[in-house]
Amino acid sequence: xxxxxxERTLSSETVNKVGQKVLVKGWVKTRRDHGKLIFLDLxxxxxxxxxxxxxxxxxxxxxxxxxxxxEFVVEITGEVKQxxxxxxxxxxxxxxxxxxxxxxxxxxxxxxxxxxMGQETLNLELPTLLDHRSLTLRHPKIQAIFKIQQTIVxxxxxxxxxxxxxxxxxxxxxxxxxxxxxxxFPVNYYGHKxxxxxxxxxxxxxxxxxxxxxxxxxxxxxxxxxVTTRHLSEYVSMDAEFGFISSWTDLMDMAEKVIxxxxxxxxxxxxxxxxxxxxxxxxxxxxxxxxxxKEAQKILFxxxxxxxxxxxDLDPSDEKEICRWAEEQTGAPFVFVTHYPTKKRPFxxxxxxxxxxxTLSFDLLGINEEWVTGGxxxxxxxxxxxxxxxxxxxxxxFEIYLQAFRYGxxxxxxxxxxxxxxxxxxxxxxxxxxxxxxxRDMERVDxxxxxxxxxxxxxxx
Numbered sequence: 001x002x003x004x005x006x007e008r009t010l011s012s013e014t015v016n017k018v019g020q021k022v023l024v025k026g027w028v029k030t031r032r033d034h035g036k037l038i039f040l041d042l043x044x045x046x047x048x049x050x051x052x053x054x055x056x057x058x059x060x061x062x063x064x065x066x067x068x069x070x071e072f073v074v075e076i077t078g079e080v081k082q083x084x085x086x087x088x089x090x091x092x093x094x095x096x097x098x099x100x101x102x103x104x105x106x107x108x109x110x111x112x113x114x115x116x117m118g119q120e121t122l123n124l125e126l127p128t129l130l131d132h133r134s135l136t137l138r139h140p141k142i143q144a145i146f147k148i149q150q151t152i153v154x155x156x157x158x159x160x161x162x163x164x165x166x167x168x169x170x171x172x173x174x175x176x177x178x179x180x181x182x183x184x185f186p187v188n189y190y191g192h193k194x195x196x197x198x199x200x201x202x203x204x205x206x207x208x209x210x211x212x213x214x215x216x217x218x219x220x221x222x223x224x225x226x227v228t229t230r231h232l233s234e235y236v237s238m239d240a241e242f243g244f245i246s247s248w249t250d251l252m253d254m255a256e257k258v259i260x261x262x263x264x265x266x267x268x269x270x271x272x273x274x275x276x277x278x279x280x281x282x283x284x285x286x287x288x289x290x291x292x293x294k295e296a297q298k299i300l301f302x303x304x305x306x307x308x309x310x311x312x313d314l315d316p317s318d319e320k321e322i323c324r325w326a327e328e329q330t331g332a333p334f335v336f337v338t339h340y341p342t343k344k345r346p347f348x349x350x351x352x353x354x355x356x357x358x359t360l361s362f363d364l365l366g367i368n369e370e371w372v373t374g375g376x377x378x379x380x381x382x383x384x385x386x387x388x389x390x391x392x393x394x395x396x397x398f399e400i401y402l403q404a405f406r407y408g409x410x411x412x413x414x415x416x417x418x419x420x421x422x423x424x425x426x427x428x429x430x431x432x433x434x435x436x437x438x439x440r441d442m443e444r445v446d447x448x449x450x451x452x453x454x455x456x457x458x459x460x461x
Contacts, residue, residue, distance in 0.1 A: 071110035241414030374415025
């Protein structure tokens with residue numbers, strides 16, 4: 001008689017299969033030996049499950065298991081058993097059960113680990129953490145960061161779809177620098193000059209004339225010659241743009257709705273991950289305050305005695321302090337700062353008609369720093385053409401973009417949210433690189449550039 005063929009059971013499903021025979025597959029997270037018993041914690045996409053290997057149940061299985069080490073890929077057939085009351089693990093989804101192994105098969109072996117992956121927190125220096133990224137991403141606490149990040153993107157999409165936005169997909173190879181300046185990565189495009197996009201801005205504006213309300217989740221690139229804990233050379237930008245606004249404040253209303261939705265959805269859908277990371281999210285129960293830049297700077301001067309009232313922007317310490325002020329006022333560290341100087345914003349930003357030196361633009365600061373940047377755009381063709389020239393750009397480089405305005409564009413605007421930035425802040429992560437799966441900066445493209453340089457120099461010798 002042929003052996004019964006079992007379909008795979010996920011770890012999380014075992015709690016409902018006590019007394020049943022199951023087949024589980026996954027990676028060995030940890031191995032523990034107690035006397036003649038071997039305990040394996042098996043990890044799959046759903047959870048962990050404890051495997052008990054007892055030589056008195058099967059000497060053959062025990063002989064196979066003796067060679068198993070952490071990160072081996074295995075498949076195990078066995079019986080789901082209720083754990084004794086005193087051995088229940090309340091911190092584990094499957095903590096009430098375990099599997100008594102009847103059969104073990106090694107699918108793939110793993111080399112000896114360079115550090116202990118079984119520890120509760122990977123206390124590694126950032127370079128080591130990133131140098132072993134393919135391995136460290138397997139750790140439960142690091143996995144949790146990106147499960148939460150998925151929810152952030154999902155919530156962004158869901159709330160905008162509810163508001164009748166259409167998702168679009170834009171190029172990352174562009175013929176011009178979106179916002180001007182030198183902070184762009186040039187690309188040799190079949191012998192022609194092209195760049196990696198600084199943002200999807202110009203394309204989403206064009207698409208307002210097609211679908212009226214659009215959003216995109218796109219990669220963006222900034223060749224900023226600095227290494228900080230809050231900037232990346234490549235990041236994910238969640239962008240929204242919509243037309244027929246009745247006031248530029250409609251843009252802040254929509255941004256506020258999106259941020260509140262994100263925090264609420266993460267709180268509801270990622271309870272296990274938040275608990276694992278020891279994170280409690282802030283609650284936004286009152287309208288987010290809205291201050292003009294000059295008003296914020298006045299508050300900061302009165303609060304700290306440091307005078308930045310003539311500066312065209314808030315510096316990082318200012319952003320943290322004004323978030324603290326907002327928390328004192330409303331119970332949540334969120335504040336809109338509006339009316340940045342016209343000359344310090346991109347050419348497409350609408351000046352305030354009552355005070356043209358300042359723009360109808362805003363940053364939404366969250367917890368410690370800028371989360372959202374946006375504002376009303378210039379929709380008048382002649383005015384936009386004039387601004388392109390004033391900002392030192394050539395109109396012929398913007399021909400496809402200008403077409404949309406030449407043939408009619410309603411009052412419109414939008415905003416952008418940095419995915420890694422918001423992930424970093426809501427989880428209290430110290431360095432934004434830990435909120436990026438494979439971070440790019442001045443020092444790294446997967447591997448550290450200094451290591452690559454040394455290897456290339458050695459190869460030339």
